[in-house]
Amino acid sequence: MSLRVAVAAPFIQHGTDRLQEHAVVVALSLDRDWFSPDQAKRLIDVATQEGLLDHEDGDLVAAFDPTDVRIPEEFVPDEDLLRERSAFERVLDGLVAEGVEKHEAVGAINGLQGELGVTIETAAVVYARRRGIDVSELVPVARSALIEER
Known part of the structure; x- marks a missing residue:
């Protein structure tokens, strides 16, 4: 499913559009159990390359409004999100x-x-x-x- 949904989840969970990378990794790997910590870091890299995340003052900042994203209850991201897409x-x-x-x-x-x-x-x-x-x-x-x- 959508890279945007997976990226938005930690920001929605914390009610912000700015988080430390560690908080994003913890939210994706430990809190939601979607990825391993290394996979969560790879997701951050892919999302940054695709313009969904920016690095500012040591934090990750969503380059979109996470509150505009709906996370379906049954949503589980596929590992395909971890590869660069055309x-x-x-x-x-x-x-x-x-x-x-x-x-x-x-x-x-x-x-x-x-x-x-x-x-x-x-x-x-x-x-x-x-x-x-x-x-x-x-x-x-x-x-x-x-x-x-x-």
Whole structure:
């Protein structure tokens, strides 16, 4: 499920958008038993690379409003969250988080890719923007993939 949900959990638990890294690791590993401490640190790295977390004055700061995230009761994050995801996967995750059915999004993105003759990343960004979903942080990645394909 969503990286954003897993990242938001410690901040929601503590009622803040700023925590020490240790508190995030404890919340993800000991409190929720979702990850080992090393896996929780890896999740922090992935979330930082994807722009969900920032480092400020020795703390981790959520780069989004954690109170906007709902954690389903049955939610258990998959270990797939610990690997870096492609721009396409990141856009798809954002679409699903906004309520778009995954198979619908994939089909529409594939169709758009064929129609426009662009990379899958570019088609995903265009599709998300047409749906009103902010993926501005991925525009440079899509642009770069488009230029490399030429």
